[in-house]
Amino acid sequence: MSARGRRSGGADTRAEILDVARGLFAAKGYDGTSVRGVAREAGVDPALVHHYFDGKPGLFSEVVGVPAGIEEQITAAVAGPHEGAGERVVRTFLRVWDGPEGRDRFRALVGAVASHEEAAHLLRDFVSRSILRSLAHIFGDEDVLPDLAVAAVGAQLVGMALLRYLLEVPPMADADPEEIVAVLAPPIQALLVP
Template identity: 50%
Template sequence: MTPRAEGAASTRGRGRRPGGVDTRAAIVDAARRSFATHGYDKASLRGIAREAGVDPALVHHYFDGKPALFAETLSMPVDPSRLVERIVAGGPEGVGRRVIETFLSVWEPGERRDALVALVRSAMTSEDAARVLREFLGREVFGRVAGAFGSPDVQLRGGLVASQIVGLVVMRYVLRMPGIAEASPEELVERLAPVIEHHLLAPAPAVVAEGVYTTGPAE
């Protein structure tokens, strides 16, 4: 073997990983570790690329931003950013229906439901998993939906919507609560859409006395 060949052999395998079949999997594995260690908010695509040993451009080549990469680590079937865009694109009218219809269209099929149940159960038993899910839902999903219509108290409104959706997941898919578990998707939409819409669009209550609230400004 010539010195040049020996040098090439000695350096092979070091440095950044070229693009290829295993590169995408390496990025997903690195992302899963990074989200678990740093949380969703503090994990960065550049840091994930460094962890995976790839050029940051490859992360953008395979994934359309951090939400899409996070969705891949959870085996989510769709990019959540696209779902949020679809929900808010129709404006405030009917937004409650779109939230519930979109959620059910993604997670109601049985082949997708197991991943959702595993995710929720993990968040209920692990603080690290709960933090990642909490930050993701707050920033990329319900926070964006709540902030799309210019209402105040975006964090609270998004959290209230999240409480309805996560509660539905627990009662329908995890605990299999009678009534909720057997309800048709259409019935769930009819019953929950007004609640979601109220959380997103209703005027913020004003405190007029301790423990007493109104839906308008205090006089």
């Protein structure tokens, strides 16, 4: 006689939850996907999803390959006075990605986005939902900080990361983080606070 109800966590349960979540996030986006829905599709209790991934933000971060808590770190970086926001954003970006584990995650993320449309869709959803909304909320309406300015901030940061972590172009790869802050913070500040 087989056991009834939801199955408990096992060796492959975490991976199965991730597979289900990847499919649901791709099909329904972040807002349309719930922990309960993922748990139902995976045949597990929602508490198990919370246990493995610390809720929906952690699950989503795991699916797209961004570090857990990145949304809160970005919000904290821009939440202070408008003066110095560019410097705080660059420092936060470097703090998240500059260590060996961060570099490996960035390489994996770029590889996934370049080769899988699903990963690109998920990352696009994450960036527009969390980063753009956070910046717009903190800095005001789009007349003050248009979406294009926010996208340009992202372009500068991702461009720096591509040169530093993926292509390892010597001037950028060899630079001290403080040198990068000194070079990137002023143009990012000008975009955030025109």
